[in-house]
Amino acid sequence: MKILSVGPLTARLNRKVLYEGVFIELAAGECVFLSGPSGTGKTTLLRQIVGLHPAPGAQRVLAGRSYATTEMPLFRRDCLLLPSGAPYVPGSVEENLRFPFELKLARGSFNAEKARRWLSELGLDHLSFEQQVSDLSLGERHRLSLVRALLWEPMVLLADEPFTGLDEENLKLAWQALKKFLGPQRALLIVSHGDLLGPVDRELHLENGRLEEKR
Amino acid sequence: MTNEYIVLKASDLLLASFFILLAGAFSLAFHLRIERRLFVAAARTVIQLLLLGLVLEWIFSQDTPVPVLLILAFMIFVAGREAVARLKNRYPLILLDTTLVMAASAVIVGSMVTQVIIGVKPWYHPQYVIPLVGMILGNSLNGVSLALDSFLDYLRHRREEIELYLVFGATRWEALRPPMRSAIRRGLIPIINAMSVAGIVSLPGIMTGQILAGVPPLQAVAYQILIMFMLAGAYTLGTMLATFLAGRKLLDKETRLALEKIR
Numbered sequence: 001m002k003i004l005s006v007g008p009l010t011a012r013l014n015r016k017v018l019y020e021g022v023f024i025e026l027a028a029g030e031c032v033f034l035s036g037p038s039g040t041g042k043t044t045l046l047r048q049i050v051g052l053h054p055a056p057g058a059q060r061v062l063a064g065r066s067y068a069t070t071e072m073p074l075f076r077r078d079c080l081l082l083p084s085g086a087p088y089v090p091g092s093v094e095e096n097l098r099f100p101f102e103l104k105l106a107r108g109s110f111n112a113e114k115a116r117r118w119l120s121e122l123g124l125d126h127l128s129f130e131q132q133v134s135d136l137s138l139g140e141r142h143r144l145s146l147v148r149a150l151l152w153e154p155m156v157l158l159a160d161e162p163f164t165g166l167d168e169e170n171l172k173l174a175w176q177a178l179k180k181f182l183g184p185q186r187a188l189l190i191v192s193h194g195d196l197l198g199p200v201d202r203e204l205h206l207e208n209g210r211l212e213e214k215r
Numbered sequence: 216m217t218n219e220y221i222v223l224k225a226s227d228l229l230l231a232s233f234f235i236l237l238a239g240a241f242s243l244a245f246h247l248r249i250e251r252r253l254f255v256a257a258a259r260t261v262i263q264l265l266l267l268g269l270v271l272e273w274i275f276s277q278d279t280p281v282p283v284l285l286i287l288a289f290m291i292f293v294a295g296r297e298a299v300a301r302l303k304n305r306y307p308l309i310l311l312d313t314t315l316v317m318a319a320s321a322v323i324v325g326s327m328v329t330q331v332i333i334g335v336k337p338w339y340h341p342q343y344v345i346p347l348v349g350m351i352l353g354n355s356l357n358g359v360s361l362a363l364d365s366f367l368d369y370l371r372h373r374r375e376e377i378e379l380y381l382v383f384g385a386t387r388w389e390a391l392r393p394p395m396r397s398a399i400r401r402g403l404i405p406i407i408n409a410m411s412v413a414g415i416v417s418l419p420g421i422m423t424g425q426i427l428a429g430v431p432p433l434q435a436v437a438y439q440i441l442i443m444f445m446l447a448g449a450y451t452l453g454t455m456l457a458t459f460l461a462g463r464k465l466l467d468k469e470t471r472l473a474l475e476k477i478r
Binding site: 050051052053054069070072073074076077078080081082083085087088089090099100103104105106152 | 375376378379380381382383384385386389393468469470471472
């Protein structure tokens with residue numbers, strides 16, 4: 001059963017076509033890896049899915065419901081983009097984990113205990129809630145972003161280069177945590193220019209403007 | 216105590232121009248090369264203020280609201296332009312927005328002060344309406360300009376933060392709350408400073424003017440307090456409305472941060 005279907009997506013960079021008429025479809029419960037060299041438009045593709053980059057004419061269907069472009073906040077709530085570079089809001093670890101739950105469309109409320117559990121899963125036991133995120137290392141910030149995304153419990157998670165700056169051990173932890181997130185009513189799309197780090201259900205490759213399924 | 220003021224004659228101003236000549240002489244003596252700009256600026260002061268005086272004298276002698284409304288419209292238009300004149304970043308039709316903000320400041324704060332608080336009769340009494348609305352516009356444009364500068368700068372340089380709110384399903388105004396907050400704070404700094412030091416560090420201009428014109432000090436104080444509060448209102452309304460209008464354009468109907476519009 002399809003859980004997410006978005007397309008057609010076309011992107012240009014300085015009039016040069018990056019890709020054209022691409023459809024992204026994810027089945028319920030699956031983990032998909034999207035690879036491709038830098039500069040092929042992987043990030044743009046993810047941003048188009050959630051409408052941060054204009055995608056004129058694209059249809060978005062999530063869990064059987066189609067979303068108009070005026071409903072993007074609702075769509076984004078359930079189809080979460082984990083942006084590359086681990087951006088954060090100024091403030092403490094807790095503020096960074098909590099702020100999404102204070103939005104009008106938030107489904108649940110912030111659960112400190114659950115937050116602690118995910119932090120521990122990702123090897124961030126040593127962090128205190130009061131610590132300023134600006135003081136964390138890049139690797140810690142990446143894992144904190146991941147904790148925030150997992151805590152949110154979206155239906156679909158689109159992770160853009162989630163493993164940047166992680167050493168081998170933490171990489172393993174991050175991979176395990178993502179796998180734990182998966183469930184029958186969930187789907188995961190991991191985007192990276194690097195190598196595949198574990199078993200996935202499907203592999204896609206974006207290069208020279210074409211999205212191809214790898215066998 | 217008299218309620219009179221000492222009339223200034225043309226010969227008095229001629230004497231005052233001694234200061235300009237002195238400054239010019241210094242400039243020549245020390246090769247500062249600002250004598251030209253100094254004299255041009257001094258001449259502009261004389262010509263512009265003289266023209267303003269003539270226009271005001273004529274308007275004050277008229278008994279209809281039309282010239283008052285015309286000059287207010289002109290002032291609003293100029294203030295709208297000035298508010299964007301020194302901005303680093305702009306977006307399409309920003310001039311329309313700032314002019315709208317200036318008009319709103321002038322109409323809302325201006326009518327509150329002149330009609331409700333002071334209660335001028337007739338309602339367009341130019342002696343009150345023109346200087347008061349002039350002050351409202353001059354200050355509001357200052358606040359608007361600072362707020363927009365901060366707002367557009369924030370959007371450009373802290374895009375990731377705003378988009379971080381958006382990816383979790385923030386609505387337009389939820390995502391724009393931090394940049395709006397910082398922009399409005401920035402825009403209100405001048406009036407908060409002015410109110411904080413009023414009477415201690417600076418003797419506010421209108422009070423100085425009224426005291427020179429023979430108004431009793433406490434009455435001048437009353438006017439000054441009214442003016443300060445009025446300007447606080449103008450600053451607040453101006454900065455909030457300006458960032459609101461800019462936010463509506465730059466975070467579009469699809470709840471997307473349209474940075475490509477900022478140039």
